[in-house]
Amino acid sequence: MKRGMKVTVVHLMDTLMERQLDEAAAAMLKASLEERGLEFAMGAQTQAIVGKDRAEAVRLKDGTEIPADIVVMAVGIRPNIALAEDAGLHCKRGLVVNDTMQTFDPRVYAVGECVEHRGTVYGLVAPLFVQARVCANHLARQGHAFYTGSITSTKLKVTGIDLFSSGDFQPADGVEEIVLQDASRGVYKKLTIKDNRVKGAVLYGDTADGAWYFQLMRDGTDISGMRQQLMYGQAHLGDAGHGGPSAVLALDDSAEICGCNGVTKGDIVTAIMEKKLFTLEDVRAHTKASSSCGSCTGLVEQLLASTLGGDYSETPSEKPLCGCTTYTHDEVRMAIVENGLKSIPETMAFLEWKTPNGCPACRPALNYYLLCAWPEDYVDDGQSRFINERAHANIQKDGTYSVIPRIFGGVTSPGELRAIAEVAEKYDVPAIKFTGGQRLDMMGIAKETLPDLWADLGKAGMVSGHAYGKAMRTVKTCVGSEWCRFGTQDSTAMGVELEKLTWGSWTPHKYKLAVSGCPRNCAEATIKDFGVVAVESGWELHIGGNGGVKVRVTDLLCKVETPEQVLEYAGAFLQLYREHAHYLERTAPWIERIGIAFVKKRVVENAEERARLMARFLASQKPAQVDPWHVEDDRKAEFKPLAKVN
Amino acid sequence: MTDWIEIGTLDDIPRLGSRVVQTKDGDIAVFRTEDDRVFAIDDKCPHKGGPLSQGIVHGAKVACPLHNWSINLEDGVAVAPDEGCVKTYPVRIENGTLRLRLGETDNKKCA
Numbered sequence: 001m002k003r004g005m006k007v008t009v010v011h012l013m014d015t016l017m018e019r020q021l022d023e024a025a026a027a028m029l030k031a032s033l034e035e036r037g038l039e040f041a042m043g044a045q046t047q048a049i050v051g052k053d054r055a056e057a058v059r060l061k062d063g064t065e066i067p068a069d070i071v072v073m074a075v076g077i078r079p080n081i082a083l084a085e086d087a088g089l090h091c092k093r094g095l096v097v098n099d100t101m102q103t104f105d106p107r108v109y110a111v112g113e114c115v116e117h118r119g120t121v122y123g124l125v126a127p128l129f130v131q132a133r134v135c136a137n138h139l140a141r142q143g144h145a146f147y148t149g150s151i152t153s154t155k156l157k158v159t160g161i162d163l164f165s166s167g168d169f170q171p172a173d174g175v176e177e178i179v180l181q182d183a184s185r186g187v188y189k190k191l192t193i194k195d196n197r198v199k200g201a202v203l204y205g206d207t208a209d210g211a212w213y214f215q216l217m218r219d220g221t222d223i224s225g226m227r228q229q230l231m232y233g234q235a236h237l238g239d240a241g242h243g244g245p246s247a248v249l250a251l252d253d254s255a256e257i258c259g260c261n262g263v264t265k266g267d268i269v270t271a272i273m274e275k276k277l278f279t280l281e282d283v284r285a286h287t288k289a290s291s292s293c294g295s296c297t298g299l300v301e302q303l304l305a306s307t308l309g310g311d312y313s314e315t316p317s318e319k320p321l322c323g324c325t326t327y328t329h330d331e332v333r334m335a336i337v338e339n340g341l342k343s344i345p346e347t348m349a350f351l352e353w354k355t356p357n358g359c360p361a362c363r364p365a366l367n368y369y370l371l372c373a374w375p376e377d378y379v380d381d382g383q384s385r386f387i388n389e390r391a392h393a394n395i396q397k398d399g400t401y402s403v404i405p406r407i408f409g410g411v412t413s414p415g416e417l418r419a420i421a422e423v424a425e426k427y428d429v430p431a432i433k434f435t436g437g438q439r440l441d442m443m444g445i446a447k448e449t450l451p452d453l454w455a456d457l458g459k460a461g462m463v464s465g466h467a468y469g470k471a472m473r474t475v476k477t478c479v480g481s482e483w484c485r486f487g488t489q490d491s492t493a494m495g496v497e498l499e500k501l502t503w504g505s506w507t508p509h510k511y512k513l514a515v516s517g518c519p520r521n522c523a524e525a526t527i528k529d530f531g532v533v534a535v536e537s538g539w540e541l542h543i544g545g546n547g548g549v550k551v552r553v554t555d556l557l558c559k560v561e562t563p564e565q566v567l568e569y570a571g572a573f574l575q576l577y578r579e580h581a582h583y584l585e586r587t588a589p590w591i592e593r594i595g596i597a598f599v600k601k602r603v604v605e606n607a608e609e610r611a612r613l614m615a616r617f618l619a620s621q622k623p624a625q626v627d628p629w630h631v632e633d634d635r636k637a638e639f640k641p642l643a644k645v646n
Numbered sequence: 647m648t649d650w651i652e653i654g655t656l657d658d659i660p661r662l663g664s665r666v667v668q669t670k671d672g673d674i675a676v677f678r679t680e681d682d683r684v685f686a687i688d689d690k691c692p693h694k695g696g697p698l699s700q701g702i703v704h705g706a707k708v709a710c711p712l713h714n715w716s717i718n719l720e721d722g723v724a725v726a727p728d729e730g731c732v733k734t735y736p737v738r739i740e741n742g743t744l745r746l747r748l749g750e751t752d753n754k755k756c757a
Contacts (some may be wrong), residue, residue, distance in 0.1 A: 151720075286727045288713075292713070320670070355705060356680065357704055359704045359709075360702040360704060360709035364702075382660070383661070383662040383702070384702070386702065386752075387700040387701065387702075387711040395700060395711050395712070399695075399696070399697040399700070445741060467727065601751060639657075641666045641673075642654045642658055642659070642665035642676060643652075643664070643667045643668070644669075645748070
């Protein structure tokens, strides 16, 4: 048409793209194409191409002839199965395989566009990746993976026509439809829903939410909670701060996606196209986007989905701990406990690690899992800890360290303040600042200086604040009933007690607490991992909050009456998190993954289980509450240079 | 040709660990692998200058503590897809004593 030719589409069926579109969307597509000058012969079966030396016309079954100089035929892709048929393998439209990717000859496996699985032949890359994973699993004699088919999506790649379709959208028993039609804007959306799950989507005119519906479909997400807003798209879910697919599509190429590493939308899209990236991990490795704090992960995944279309292979939720193993976090933890594995080399040998001594991802995870499983006899492996936990201080961009002494409950004294001031002067500490957790942070300290500086703080009765660790960090408090005219309980004393109970505990990720003396909540307890809010009749306990990367308000765990109960629930919940979360998983995503009911069942509803958790927590605290800042003289050498040469 | 300078003993460095040698031209990180091989490279990540001596050693590689770049200890080259390299220095073990040779670096392309 663009070259001035008159084009007629001859289509066998009554509607266009009948496998991808319902009648309404197909009619809109046809009208839009007709507006551009395309003509259609629908329900038409070609009988012959007329002409002697060259094509002159197409003759249809009903006798009509359409004059033509060029005839273009599209029949879709068809697997090249000649080789397989010659080899005597059973073929239909493609080479037939079962759920383990095995052909009718058990010695032969097949994956990709040549295979027919449960009656479907796939022409996209994403299903092939899944098939290959399953096939590899069987070739490696693991024998536990199954391929149950893929949901694929179609996007029409014609400029000016936005069209998306996926899943099953034909009327059927028990299938509900939600339809949004705005003819003058040229927008049509239909979702099919069964048992509160999206089963199919047809979008015409506005496809911004295609990737989102596709994801809901593949994840089998229960949509009953968002049904009212569902049709209007992800941006209307009240989570605008994190952007929907429409947000990322609308962005300019120069827009910064990853604020940590300064990576723009253009950088990411170019890398995906030029370096042929398919997964989130690929994009992280090549562009560094989403590799630091992770808050832009959703945007990067949307860019992958929109750049690759149906070829995008989503990061599987159950993935191996790292590239050194095929086992997941949970499988590794279970193996350690069930087989009594007591060291990192023993664990790696037992689980057939692929690398001689792991990597920076798995070694700290294994060290934590072993420490959590065997608090009394595990020998901590310092070389498998990140430098902050080895140096008991926080490494800064220039290689110096910051030091934060513990100030229980944020309540200090002239003596402590004097000790900090004297240390700061004695060692020429260049900067001191208050932290968000009500502590004092001394910045810019050379590694060599650390042991002496700690010793001086130790003499004044102070211990490490663990501000550097995947550990219990701080308990933030307000002044409570002792001073505040609104205070209902002594939140400060409660905070000090909680910190005395939990300090020194190593956790999957950093862990913060707060205690507020009344519902005004000045200690911001409802964005902490464990938050306590005092009320006239007792204490509300809140869990799973986060004030960082992605703000999450806590879930209410329960209400208790006495300070002793607060301590027991706090210890039991912390131990449950220590035993169940993946390494580097904060309580907020952990609770979203396992569900609040899992926690309530063990910590609230079952008193015996709560007591057992608390007992295990106390047992693990016994060896843990030793000040890491107390350095024996013979270990001080580690902080010094090996040699000085000129 | 410069001298082999004595910098300490193998036992001074923990397995899968590192210690620093201070020189007038900056720090050099000396690493010990699990199988007791020893490597010396500039203590400065090609990315943002992080102290590599403070990183986690795995195989014959070290992960920078600042942004997790991995550097190959054998040739000082960053593990792909990251790009860059640091100077390496010859170091040898004689009866448990470590000797380092400064001056010319092993890998000319990073000099």
